Amino acid sequence: MNKNAHMIKVENVDKFFGDLHVLKNIDFEVIKGEVVCVIGPSGSGKSTLLRCLNHLERITSGKVYIDGEMVDYRVGDKDAMKIDGSKVTEMCSELGMVFQRFNLFPHKTALGNVTLAPMIVRKTDKQEAEKKGMELLKSVGLESKRDEYPARLSGGQQQRVAIARAMAMDPKILLFDEPTSALDPELVGEVLEVMKKLAFSGMTMMVVTHEMGFARDVADRVVFMDDGSVIEEGTPEEIFGNPKSKRLKEFLALTK
Amino acid sequence: MNLNMLLLLNEGGKLYQWLDSYVNMTKVSVFARGTLVTLELTLLSMLLGTVLGMLIALGRISRNKILKTVTWVYVWIFRGTPLLLQILIVYLAIPLMYMDFTGMPLRIDPFMAAIFALMLNTAAYLAEIFRAGILSIDKGQLEASKALGMSYTQAMTKVIIPQSVSRVIPPYSNEFIMILKDTSLTSVIGITELYREASRLASGTGDWRMVFIAAGVYLFLTTISTFVFSKVEKRTSRYL
Ligand SMILES: Nc1ncnc2c1ncn2[C@@H]1O[C@H](COP(=O)(O)OP(=O)(O)O)[C@@H](O)[C@H]1O
Ligand SMILES: [Mg+2]
Numbered sequence: 001m002n003k004n005a006h007m008i009k010v011e012n013v014d015k016f017f018g019d020l021h022v023l024k025n026i027d028f029e030v031i032k033g034e035v036v037c038v039i040g041p042s043g044s045g046k047s048t049l050l051r052c053l054n055h056l057e058r059i060t061s062g063k064v065y066i067d068g069e070m071v072d073y074r075v076g077d078k079d080a081m082k083i084d085g086s087k088v089t090e091m092c093s094e095l096g097m098v099f100q101r102f103n104l105f106p107h108k109t110a111l112g113n114v115t116l117a118p119m120i121v122r123k124t125d126k127q128e129a130e131k132k133g134m135e136l137l138k139s140v141g142l143e144s145k146r147d148e149y150p151a152r153l154s155g156g157q158q159q160r161v162a163i164a165r166a167m168a169m170d171p172k173i174l175l176f177d178e179p180t181s182a183l184d185p186e187l188v189g190e191v192l193e194v195m196k197k198l199a200f201s202g203m204t205m206m207v208v209t210h211e212m213g214f215a216r217d218v219a220d221r222v223v224f225m226d227d228g229s230v231i232e233e234g235t236p237e238e239i240f241g242n243p244k245s246k247r248l249k250e251f252l253a254l255t256k
Numbered sequence: 257m258n259l260n261m262l263l264l265l266n267e268g269g270k271l272y273q274w275l276d277s278y279v280n281m282t283k284v285s286v287f288a289r290g291t292l293v294t295l296e297l298t299l300l301s302m303l304l305g306t307v308l309g310m311l312i313a314l315g316r317i318s319r320n321k322i323l324k325t326v327t328w329v330y331v332w333i334f335r336g337t338p339l340l341l342q343i344l345i346v347y348l349a350i351p352l353m354y355m356d357f358t359g360m361p362l363r364i365d366p367f368m369a370a371i372f373a374l375m376l377n378t379a380a381y382l383a384e385i386f387r388a389g390i391l392s393i394d395k396g397q398l399e400a401s402k403a404l405g406m407s408y409t410q411a412m413t414k415v416i417i418p419q420s421v422s423r424v425i426p427p428y429s430n431e432f433i434m435i436l437k438d439t440s441l442t443s444v445i446g447i448t449e450l451y452r453e454a455s456r457l458a459s460g461t462g463d464w465r466m467v468f469i470a471a472g473v474y475l476f477l478t479t480i481s482t483f484v485f486s487k488v489e490k491r492t493s494r495y496l
């Protein structure tokens with residue numbers, strides 16, 4: 001397969017927290033335009049896997065490539081290669097991330113949240129950043145909330161602002177870590193709707209989720225993780241319709 | 257009109273006569289002078305101490321072992337010894353040490369020495385206040401900043417520190433008041449600030465009221481400061 005078609009490529013990645021072996025020899029890839037959903041019981045290492053992609057955590061060994069560029073490379077315990085910090089930051093800004101608890105900047109308005117990073121990281125001028133910011137807020141249905149502070153927005157609105165904020169850096173890939181898990185049930189739909197729209201627009205997405213309906217409808221591929229390993233992956237039909245491993249069957253039975 | 261006020265204040269004016277019957281006007285101007293010195297000491301040392309304290313706080317939370325240790329030792333020393341002694345060390349011990357080692361005299365202006373000692377002392381306390389403020393911000397804020405491609409410095413200056421301001425103001429206000437009162441300690445190296453002026457007047461004239469007037473002026477200044485800081489706190493936490 002053409003190497004450049006891999007937006008994310010993870011090779012033999014292990015991650016330890018002290019003695020705790022959290023990721024066990026993970027091999028994993030996401031192709032351009034693909035929507036991959038990661039499912040699995042809590043504590044199985046899903047968040048850690050996402051966080052290793054944009055350096056919120058450092059891997060213990062293995063290799064991580066983003067869009068063909070190596071962003072983390074370690075063999076054994078020692079750094080095999082020093083990675084250029086500024087290059088890593090640059091690569092990481094091409095990975096947007098949406099968090100379970102939104103993590104909006106509370107001291108900035110909705111528009112301020114969306115324009116901050118482009119202005120200080122990319123040095124976009126204010127007018128241009130705001131113009132684009134307004135388009136993004138519009139695309140998540142929140143143009144009327146431009147001047148509201150996060151504390152005055154509902155959870156669903158906050159998460160939609162967070163998606164717009166991630167999009168403002170023109171990421172090549174969007175990572176979602178359980179984006180609807182902290183929401184009241186009636187607010188889940190509006191966020192999933194925005195994510196669906198993004199998926200259909202051709203965005204490359206990696207989504208950790210417990211929303212099996214979303215995974216079934218939107219994912220190109222579903223990955224099941226348990227206890228730090230990828231146990232099974234396949235199309236939604238394969239994963240939900242014809243699970244092979246015992247652990248996946250048990251997991252699906254529990255989530256029904 | 258203001259003009260009327262001025263006329264009243266003129267020598268021979270009613271207000272002046274009233275004031276003079278109570279405390280004569282030379283005493284008023286002595287108090288005014290002392291108050292100005294106290295304010296100068298407070299504002300300058302707080303301003304410089306804030307900058308130094310912020311740098312020390314950043315050192316305390318950095319991952320660099322050396323920075324961490326050096327700043328920890330700094331805070332340990334300056335919070336663990338009396339301010340009075342620190343003032344003496346800066347003004348007296350350092351020039352004497354310099355003399356011993358180099359054989360040359362070193363003259364330090366007492367006002368400079370006072371500012372310097374107050375600054376060093378308040379920086380240690382402020383560093384702990386700032387550190388606590390920064391650590392009180394949810395870790396998710398730094399993560400979100402990093403995920404958006406910000407550097408550590410950008411995340412600190414644009415995201416973390418602005419949010420910690422409103423949380424830091426109450427303890428900062430406390431420290432400001434402490435320093436305001438502790439400027440009186442600089443009288444030991446001959447600074448004639450409010451306390452020293454009052455004590456000189458009291459012992460010179462035998463008028464016990466001088467001491468209470470000084471207390472009243474301190475109380476007035478600390479009350480105003482508290483009021484101003486609480487206003488600022490409200491303003492900076494508008495978004496919550
Ligand atoms: N910073 C950390 N320090 C120590 N252990 C951690 C840390 N982050 C996660 N873990 C542990 O790693 C395991 C995987 O966590 P996580 O990746 O959050 O799982 P998931 O997202 O699938 O629920 C869990 O056992 C968790 O307790
Ligand atoms: Mg998780």
